[in-house]
Amino acid sequence: MPDTRAPATPGPEEDVVDLLLAQHAQVEQLFLLVIGSTGDTRRDAFDDLVKLLAAHETAEEEIIHPLSRGLPGGGGDAMVDDRLEEERQAKETLRTLIAGGVDADGFETGVILLRDAVLTHARYEERYEFPQLRQHVPAERLRSLATAVRAAEKTAPTRPHPSTQSATGNLAAGPALAVIDRLRDAVRRPADS
């Protein structure tokens, strides 16, 4: 079974880009696990994936993309619009997959399509967006945002109740949304102050 723990023990130097990179790596691992497994393992892995994607995309939409829009040199808006459109499409696919559940016909094909879209999206961010942030946003700001994101994620439930029939449905409606709300609260506060 692949190791899906956060690869990095967060050190004092970790910034929000490090954190998002680690999440990209976890997303890759979870996709591998979902595609390579069946039954309860697949269901659990998919639940974890949905939850991670919800938290991760929220952090990007709330923190990263707004920061990128204001970067010097222009072009930030167009780049962010492209990323947001990719995220919107991925969410649509994800919604369909959640609605059908892991046993639905076409889940396998759908999840592979979703993986390719999500990983390409992640690479665009890593190649064109994150380096700009590291170059233009003060390091201290990036580090404090990492702390904010981590704190918000910690207060959310770590795992849905196992073996209930609608674990995935619960997750999509419940804990994942809770993560999103907490993230929004947490990141808006330090950013606004």
Next chain:
Amino acid sequence: MFNPLDHKGIPLESQIRNWRELNVEPIGPEAVDPYTRCRIITMNGIEVEAINFQHQFARNCPDQEVRRQLAYVRYVESQQQRVVNWLLPGVASVLETTLGYEQVAVDLTAWVARHEPDPYLKQAYEFGVLEDFDHLYRYANLYEMVERRKAEKIVNGLTEVMPGRPTIVEHRHPFDEVRTPYDRDSVDPRSKLHALTILSAEQQVMFYYMNVGPQYMEPIARQLYQEISLIEQEHVTHYESLLDPGENWWERLLTHEYNECWLYYSFLQQESDPRIKAVWELHLQMELAHLQQAADLLRRHDGREPEEIVGSAGLPEPLTFEPNKDYLRHLLATQIDLNKLGEGYVREAHERFEWMQQQLHDGQKPPSEQVIDLHRERFGDEYRIETEGPHPVESLRPRGGSHA
């Protein structure tokens, strides 16, 4: 065995490809057979050497008609290189491709070392492979730091990741990189192909690192690429000096084309991805015609038959990408402390070696050491994949644990 000299291949005038044919679909970004990636990287290096060699030949050739023939085949080889290298996916990062390059350097060189009939040449490959093995480990640690991902994603259990001959001691005086060449008349034809193949692969590694290194923003990444690209340059010196400088341009051209036939034929036998297999098949058919042209040039301008250069037995055993874990562990256990002096191998740190080390390191730790220190600092340990037990060299076992 398949003898490429007996085949005509695709007529040269039918070998120019259009945009649609050049626009190949890359391999998937995830869950790919690592050795498919390795075969692509190898053939890219081979095609790059083909192009560069023919440019050098053209610059040294006064015959306008020959220059035109070389220009045509060189254009075709260029299209082959574009097709092969463009099979790599755009979503792969530079470091992921780098890990692929090092996996090639390890498993390709190890296979060649195992199959090399000449003991002096075999020693040259055994010596070199332990150094690339170390580079894989250094880059794997960089990869986790910079991209937060694990090299296991790339090597997928086929190649171990742990220290080889430490990069810090790979920096030798350039005089000691120069080896004794084989003798073109008495050497086994297989040895010519081995030397050209490893030379081409290492040369491509050097080109790649020396060009992509500055694209990184992270200081440790920039520095590590700088350091290892300098070692790769030394490797090119090491391997190219094995080739007989007395080989003339005509026979070198023939050997190049014959080698391309051997490698495309080899990879055709083992390719797991049917779409990539079709590329190897097509390129083999193209190379057969290039070989015919090289054979004609050899007969006309050098008065020799191709069999005098590459033998008449047909292709040697197909080169195969496969795990070499036991073999590498054996080399680690027996040759880790080997050094080079003159054209031979020694175990002591001799004066010229110490002089070079002093000039370069000047009391500082090189990037290849810093990258491990930094990884320990940030992650609490170093990144390794030791699937077959602890490191065979006790002094190279991790201080305070590792994770994979």
